Amino acid sequence: MAPGLPTAMDRPHFIGIGGAGMSGIAKILAQRGARVAGSDSRESATAESLRALGATVHIGHAAGHLADDSTCVVVSSAIRADNPELVRAAELGIPVVHRSDALASLMEGLRAIAVAGTHGKTTTTSMLAVALTELGLDPSYAIGGDLEGPGTNARHGAGDIFVAEADESDRSFHKYDPEVAIVLNVELDHHANYASMDEIYDSFETFAGKIVPGGTLVITADQPGAVELTSRLRDLSTLKIVTYGDSPSADVRVHKVTPRGLTSEVTVVLDGRYLTFTVSVPGRHYAHNAVAALAAGVALGIPAHNLASALGKYTGVKRRLQLKGEVNGVQVIDSYAHHPTEMTADLEAMRGAASDARLLVVFQPHLFSRTQELGTEMGQALALADASVVLDIYPAREDPIPGITSALIIDAARAAGADVTAVADKATVPDVIAGMAKQGDLVLTMGAGDVTDLGPQILARLSN
Template structure:
């Protein structure tokens, strides 16, 4: 790490760790309230930077950043560039959420202020650390979060930036005192290519984000390019239960920079696609236990001593057991000490979950309500498979899925896959599409999905109709799961209120 002295933080104390680059001493962030941007702001503030920003609306995240010293304006206007004395040294934005004609971005370019994307800034913040990055089509946030908690239990106090709030700390980012940085590497727009990691965990590779990449091959190619950026002496960890990740590991074995090791985890269901990748973290047994899972694993060198261990995971589903194993493998590879594995396991077993990852939102009218961010057919299938384990011992209990599709392009591409995944539920309610950054497409609505579901299903074209639709169908003992990456999470309180009439 650098010997430079960091500037004093908002509390007047000198923060631990490397000094901020001069460019990042005064930062203005457009869309500062978003999950990724707010985490970046937290780290900049903790490292002594001055931060201003703007967002479309007031939010809990914006209020929290103001309390930490950020100057935040609600609404987008060039005047926001004057919130910091002397103005910003750089303006930060995101690829997807903020359009290029945003008035603050236009003004910044006119004034000659450099504009960077969030991943470019995160790469600079990680530059002087040993880095563990988690990527893949699904499971990034849960796996990254488990790795963070495992390393915290081991005493590493990592810095981290993740896509959801850890239930343990209620935050999505932290500037730690240690020499380790853990983060998600987002593949959705190719921005993971900004990073030069020491250890990479790839949970799975399955085609997605075709609105950006255009073809399945282009999507796969970005992972290959990312692997080539692992630092010499580093480690690539792949899930050998996923055919895409296993084939990727097979391609990478022997072709990466000098000294880069490729390791595998899982049951090895697709190990034949990567015969030269050793299965060092093996899932021997997996079984439901309460609202989580009880597992037996074998951890071989260089991850562990080669003996069996029990591994309890607080979240249900085989996919979460695999995520836990990936987190363990990545954290152990980063530390390079097989003797640390017991403390890392303790951390995984204490993991309390992440906001909107099979998050329990409450019980009302005898019905349990969970909330999940799943927005791809594979993710929907995984969370509903996990939900089925909660009702497996009682044939009278049912699973009701309440799904909001995310993006018109994804809905059109995967309508059949979503319908097949949702058919794992006993009943399904489908809301209309949450378009996010996309304009509506003729004929693309949630009905494309509900019409193909093979269990009783209904389409509601107004999100305000979800709560009464749930209350009409649910009965005491059921599990209701609201699913989607849009604003459906805001329906949890009205659904709980509507369910109270069942009591």
């Protein structure tokens, strides 16, 4: 049976409770019987879903939102030291708990699967959550996006398995002690926290070293950063390493990925046997995520053929190539991709799924630091589209960096031969797209910020 409430987490207050990571932890605590409260900067469907579970959610940040009898205040790395609720917590002597420590406490006593990597964490974690649920194992899970089926990013299950995203961005994945860990890829990102690939490797080595003795690391055999990490871990005697991918040397080898419209048929070779299953999202990138999920489930002792069948029940995660609708023969799809590798993977996936369609992209860069380091590569990725609209940078938690604007991306895209339009006013994008789109086109809204809000607006404008 799953455990109850962790010590001192029975009356938590979350600052930024609507965030993808924070809301998942809050939901699980509420389902375990905690009196959950918190605040967020704006109303959202997430806030409403938390209230439906009995949580108190305040809009805006104010010292008065924090109850005097709160047992802890949960924060993420995005919360600034001058937040009035955080200041009030210090005055009252209420302990402050980082999001990763709260999540780690929820996993205690359970068989944890932690999914790490620069890209693909949400999709792979979701695939595992869906497959394990389909098999009747009733897992708990905490994911960075809402599943299409259950429509939520977290759940408290009665089973003994907990599946969680393991976020490397602030090194918080060092807090977990999983039985099985997945590393999908290792690339330089989160430039405010990592200065070099050596720092990235050191961080992932620490994560791998936290796997319980006798546990398993599932890692790709294809991506250079992951291959380097594997070579650094070979002397870790307490760790079993299982590789997957296209490489002939992979323990779980991807034999073939066959596009079937917006789905893929995947054949792998596992223990000398061929196994074929369907993935309900397009592209090799997502097919490989499914193979990683398969390998992790097998490492827990679940029969591969059962897992393969259950993985076919996965129907997607919101914002991961999510079809928002179709009007007058124009499909609008939403993508969370914000790193050049992710952008390229999603654009290639859409090309493969609809090779005869024109691909129009609305891209919103995410973070000044990421744009400073990777703006050229972002622009080059946009050359895969027939035409692109590029918005101003979404700052999220960052302050502006002098001289760093979307122009870095636009210049690089044009140098690569791309057709790019700069749009400073996001509100005008539906009109811009309506003037560009023709019957049969695909429109992809792309980025980790609020560009997702444009999908319904574009559809509404197209209908007129």
